Amino acid sequence: MKKIVLKRLLESIPVLWAIVTITFFLIRLAPGGPFDREKELDPQIQERIEAHYNLNAPLMEQYTDYMGGLLSGDFGPSFKNASSSVNELIAQSFPVSLELGFYALCVALLIGLTAGIIAALKPNSWQDYTPMTLAMIGICVPNFVLGPILLFIFGINLGWFPVSGWEEAVDKVLPSITLGAMYAAYIARLSRGGMLEVLSNDFIRTARAKGLSETRLILKHALRGGVTPVIAFLGPATAGLLSGSFVVETVFQIPGLGKLFVESAFNRDYTMILGTVILYATLILILNLISDLLLTWIDPRLRNA
Amino acid sequence: MMSLLTVDNLATHFHTRAGIVRAVDGVSYSLEKGQTLGIVGESGSGKSVSCYSLLGLIPMPPGRIESGSAYFDGVDLLNASKDELRKIRGQRISMIFQDPMTALNPYMTIGAQLMEPLLLHRGLSKEAAAKRSIDMLEAVGIQDAEQRMNAHPHQFSGGMRQRVVIAMALITEPEILIADEPTTALDVTIQAQILELIKSLQEKNGMAVILITHDLGVIAGICDSVAVMYAGRLVEQATASSLFHSPRHPYTHALMKSLPSMNTDGKELYSIPGMPPDLTKPIEGCSFSARCEHAIEACRDDIHLHTIMLNHATACIRAQKGEL
Amino acid sequence: MPNTSESTYEVEQGQSLWKDAFRRLKKNKLALFGACFLIFLTGISLITPLIAPYEYDAPDYRLGASGPSAEHWFGTDLIGRDLFTRILYGGRISLMVGFVATAVSLLVGVLYGATAGFLGGRTDSVMMRIVDIMYALPFTIFVIILMVFLGRNIILLFLAIGAVEWLTMARIVRSQILSLKEKEFVEAAISMGLSRFQILTRHLIPNTLGPVIVYTTLTIPNVMLLEAFLSFLGLGVQPPMSSWGLLIHDGADSMLESPWLLIYPSIALSLTLFSLNFLGDGLRDALDPRVAKD
Numbered sequence: 001m002k003k004i005v006l007k008r009l010l011e012s013i014p015v016l017w018a019i020v021t022i023t024f025f026l027i028r029l030a031p032g033g034p035f036d037r038e039k040e041l042d043p044q045i046q047e048r049i050e051a052h053y054n055l056n057a058p059l060m061e062q063y064t065d066y067m068g069g070l071l072s073g074d075f076g077p078s079f080k081n082a083s084s085s086v087n088e089l090i091a092q093s094f095p096v097s098l099e100l101g102f103y104a105l106c107v108a109l110l111i112g113l114t115a116g117i118i119a120a121l122k123p124n125s126w127q128d129y130t131p132m133t134l135a136m137i138g139i140c141v142p143n144f145v146l147g148p149i150l151l152f153i154f155g156i157n158l159g160w161f162p163v164s165g166w167e168e169a170v171d172k173v174l175p176s177i178t179l180g181a182m183y184a185a186y187i188a189r190l191s192r193g194g195m196l197e198v199l200s201n202d203f204i205r206t207a208r209a210k211g212l213s214e215t216r217l218i219l220k221h222a223l224r225g226g227v228t229p230v231i232a233f234l235g236p237a238t239a240g241l242l243s244g245s246f247v248v249e250t251v252f253q254i255p256g257l258g259k260l261f262v263e264s265a266f267n268r269d270y271t272m273i274l275g276t277v278i279l280y281a282t283l284i285l286i287l288n289l290i291s292d293l294l295l296t297w298i299d300p301r302l303r304n305a
Numbered sequence: 306m307m308s309l310l311t312v313d314n315l316a317t318h319f320h321t322r323a324g325i326v327r328a329v330d331g332v333s334y335s336l337e338k339g340q341t342l343g344i345v346g347e348s349g350s351g352k353s354v355s356c357y358s359l360l361g362l363i364p365m366p367p368g369r370i371e372s373g374s375a376y377f378d379g380v381d382l383l384n385a386s387k388d389e390l391r392k393i394r395g396q397r398i399s400m401i402f403q404d405p406m407t408a409l410n411p412y413m414t415i416g417a418q419l420m421e422p423l424l425l426h427r428g429l430s431k432e433a434a435a436k437r438s439i440d441m442l443e444a445v446g447i448q449d450a451e452q453r454m455n456a457h458p459h460q461f462s463g464g465m466r467q468r469v470v471i472a473m474a475l476i477t478e479p480e481i482l483i484a485d486e487p488t489t490a491l492d493v494t495i496q497a498q499i500l501e502l503i504k505s506l507q508e509k510n511g512m513a514v515i516l517i518t519h520d521l522g523v524i525a526g527i528c529d530s531v532a533v534m535y536a537g538r539l540v541e542q543a544t545a546s547s548l549f550h551s552p553r554h555p556y557t558h559a560l561m562k563s564l565p566s567m568n569t570d571g572k573e574l575y576s577i578p579g580m581p582p583d584l585t586k587p588i589e590g591c592s593f594s595a596r597c598e599h600a601i602e603a604c605r606d607d608i609h610l611h612t613i614m615l616n617h618a619t620a621c622i623r624a625q626k627g628e629l
Numbered sequence: 630m631p632n633t634s635e636s637t638y639e640v641e642q643g644q645s646l647w648k649d650a651f652r653r654l655k656k657n658k659l660a661l662f663g664a665c666f667l668i669f670l671t672g673i674s675l676i677t678p679l680i681a682p683y684e685y686d687a688p689d690y691r692l693g694a695s696g697p698s699a700e701h702w703f704g705t706d707l708i709g710r711d712l713f714t715r716i717l718y719g720g721r722i723s724l725m726v727g728f729v730a731t732a733v734s735l736l737v738g739v740l741y742g743a744t745a746g747f748l749g750g751r752t753d754s755v756m757m758r759i760v761d762i763m764y765a766l767p768f769t770i771f772v773i774i775l776m777v778f779l780g781r782n783i784i785l786l787f788l789a790i791g792a793v794e795w796l797t798m799a800r801i802v803r804s805q806i807l808s809l810k811e812k813e814f815v816e817a818a819i820s821m822g823l824s825r826f827q828i829l830t831r832h833l834i835p836n837t838l839g840p841v842i843v844y845t846t847l848t849i850p851n852v853m854l855l856e857a858f859l860s861f862l863g864l865g866v867q868p869p870m871s872s873w874g875l876l877i878h879d880g881a882d883s884m885l886e887s888p889w890l891l892i893y894p895s896i897a898l899s900l901t902l903f904s905l906n907f908l909g910d911g912l913r914d915a916l917d918p919r920v921a922k923d
Contacts, residue, residue: 015762019766023774026774136906137899137903140850140899140902140903140906141895141899141902142854142857142899142902144861144874144877144878144881145877147881148881149891149895151884152885152891201407202402202404202408203407203408203409203410205362205402206400206402206408206409206470206473207410208362209360209362209395209399209400209402210394210399210422210425210473211391211392211394211396211422211425211426212395212421216425220413221410221412221413224412225411235764236764239766239767239768239769242767242770243767243769246773246862247858247861247862250862251881261770265773265864266863268777277770277774280767280770281767284766284767298412300411300459301411301457301459
């Protein structure tokens with residue numbers, strides 16, 4: 001196990017490095033960048049930047065400077081926000097997004113797993129068709145459609161939930177559901193498929209022949225195999241939740257990193273963009289590693305591969 | 306004295322898109338304590354399905370037990386409640402399946418799977434169950450049993466897995482063991498070891514065994530009585546010695562003829578001409594008549610199993626009349 | 630049961646694989662609905678300039694935003710443009726992006742996957758490891774960055790979106806090729822005297838084609854979703870062109886006063902995604918008889 005972790009960590013470092021480098025050079029070389037002298041910057045910011053980055057130095061030196069700064073944990077000053085550094089901005093907004101993502105994941109797992117497992121236990125019945133059709137709807141109604149619609153019905157018309165903000169618990173319901181809905185749908189389909197596949201295996205028949213109750217059969221024998229596709233999906237799901245947060249935070253006016261990222265993309269706040277990309281990439285790589293580790297823990301056959 | 310198990314007119318049909326497959330079409334037999342009954346036949350004869358039906362292991366759509374009863378200790382297995390069946394399965398009647406590679410749960414340790422029936426059915430403590438499991442592993446010939454308890458199935462070879470499956474079935478000392486081709490994956494020495502183990506349990510506890518196989522050699526080795534199945538029906542039933550001494554059904558005859566050991570003159574191996582019948586179509590009269598070299602007009606009439614000698618019954622009307 | 634009898638069966642049945650699949654597909658009502666709707670949609674998208682009641686860019690300031698009426702079936706937007714027309718035109722763009730970007734990902738994916746599968750060995754392992762790693766990356770983020778910095782070019786949009794989706798296609802094609810290389814029925818077919826060409830056409834191609842078709846059908850909605858997502862954020866299709874994503878964005882803005890501006894484009898997009906997904910699912914079930922549906 002430890003070997004796998006080490007191997008993956010070692011693999012991740014060059015990947016991360018590649019991402020940062022590509023993004024860095026993309027930004028520096030793109031037309032209309034801040035380092036394009038035609039663009040006018042707020043003089044305060046201009047000062048800070050010039051103080052921080054030696055813009056007259058050759059590109060490679062700027063690069064090594066930036067990387068050096070990174071290694072000491074410094075993402076640099078924001079290009080748009082005169083008073084804050086990227087570190088500060090991220091520190092403020094990231095926890096919010098983390099919370100949103102966590103709730104959304106919980107929603108997705110809870111609803112998805114339950115629906116999928118029940119559907120698998122009674123294939124081709126209404127307990128199968130109804131959740132699966134709802135799941136299809138969840139996949140086909142994108143979160144930027146679902147969000148405004150939920151807002152409209154429950155926030156404005158019925159007034160059950162507030163329209164924006166992220167203070168009270170009640171604020172958090174609609175956004176979490178909006179973000180989690182699509183993943184609940186995918187998880188439902190994946191767990192149904194996984195369970196059906198496991199239940200068709202011979203060893204389930206052996207377990208039945210041993211006189212096990214259906215409950216024990218499902219929980220102890222079938223579940224582990226059935227959940228495997230869901231765990232494998234966690235990696236891409238995280239990536240999706242991240243990008244989904246851009247929309248959801250925008251629609252519900254939540255002060256999270258996603259909204260900030262989109263704004264900084266538009267505002268061409270380069271350091272902010274770079275910082276966010278690095279953070280996101282790291283997060284996803286870590287979560288993929290966790291997902292893979294979980295897979296090997298569940299399926300002993302993968303352990304020595 | 307009442308038999309341990311009395312199966313009467315069991316019929317199991319599968320309702321598929323291609324038609325109703327009459328996999329088992331009216332099979333009756335009885336099993337005594339300590340007796341070993343061999344059920345022999347080619348693939349598709351219904352021998353496995355008939356036994357799976359006893360424990361309710363047939364997938365119920367598309368399968369359906371159309372008729373029959375199977376009395377075990379006063380309970381009709383075919384009409385028992387789910388709870389009753391569950392208490393019997395694994396504890397009083399155990400089953401060994403054909404394919405050892407897929408019969409074990411790849412996600413659980415061998416030990417966990419072995420201890421499960423003990424913890425559930427016998428209420429043993431974990432330590433007692435573990436000890437018993439280790440003993441059982443040793444009895445089936447697995448070395449280093451204690452370490453092996455924590456291993457997973459994929460770490461074992463096919464032969465070892467089959468031995469674990471057998472251990473798992475025998476661990477609760479059931480009254481009936483149903484074994485579906487239990488020794489195909491094993492080499493001859495292990496085969497002998499396993500059959501010895503089963504025999505010793507029979508002597509100790511009076512365990513009855515139903516052995517499903519296509520291998521007449523195995524039958525000859527350990528079975529007391531034999532039932533020959535063809536196309537879902539019983540065509541001959543006798544004690545093993547009586548069957549081998551004087552088979553009284555053309556199909557049994559043909560089976561014996563096709564044994565490699567019977568064809569020692571170097572000529573082509575005998576194989577039964579023709580194909581097994583389509584089980585979706587109702588069969589008129591004797592199911593074997595289409596391929597039988599002794600068939601006559603009367604073979605198309607209703608056929609029943611009749612006792613023609615002591616402990617020997619056949620469904621062939623010509624044999625019943627003494628013509629064969 | 631020895632594999633040769635299986636493969637004899639397969640060789641004989643090879644050609645009726647499609648007929649069989651088609652029969653199964655016909656039974657799936659949802660998939661049929663999806664297929665019909667798509668044909669209908671593609672049809673009207675092609676002839677949109679002929680049938681649109683208004684110019685997609687013709688404002689009518691007197692009307693402003695008005696609800697559905699006899700003249701304007703879906704109502705009008707803030708500057709009086711007919712929504713029905715805009716949805717028709719937006720659909721053309723959305724569908725075009727869907728098809729073209731899918732074609733890009735198909736091309737890249739098939740080439741990459743076939744190469745990896747065909748070459749096998751270490752090359753294959755390395756190529757697949759790259760895919761594994763890329764799978765984990767937040768491509769959407771990269772696309773966003775690309776779109777911001779390299780301009781809002783529609784061709785770039787095709788390429789960027791296509792670049793996101795090719796990974797799974799590569800995996801599918803590669804695993805198909807790998808398994809086909811090993812399949813005993815190829816040997817059996819050779820031993821039965823089929824020429825290489827016959828094997829190629831009757832077995833290898835039908836066997837790869839199936840999953841590729843299924844996955845292509847399922848990629849189109851993902852691509853359309855990505856485009857709509859980008860357009861919603863303002864990074865995709867740019868005005869004066871319109872796509873459903875853009876229309877939904879505008880609709881969400883004026884959701885309170887003119888809900889129809891949000892509802893109709895949303896329905897159009899969702900219905901299309903539904904159809905594609907149901908069709909794709911249906912194709913998958915039809916082509917893979919082992920999938921336990923009934």
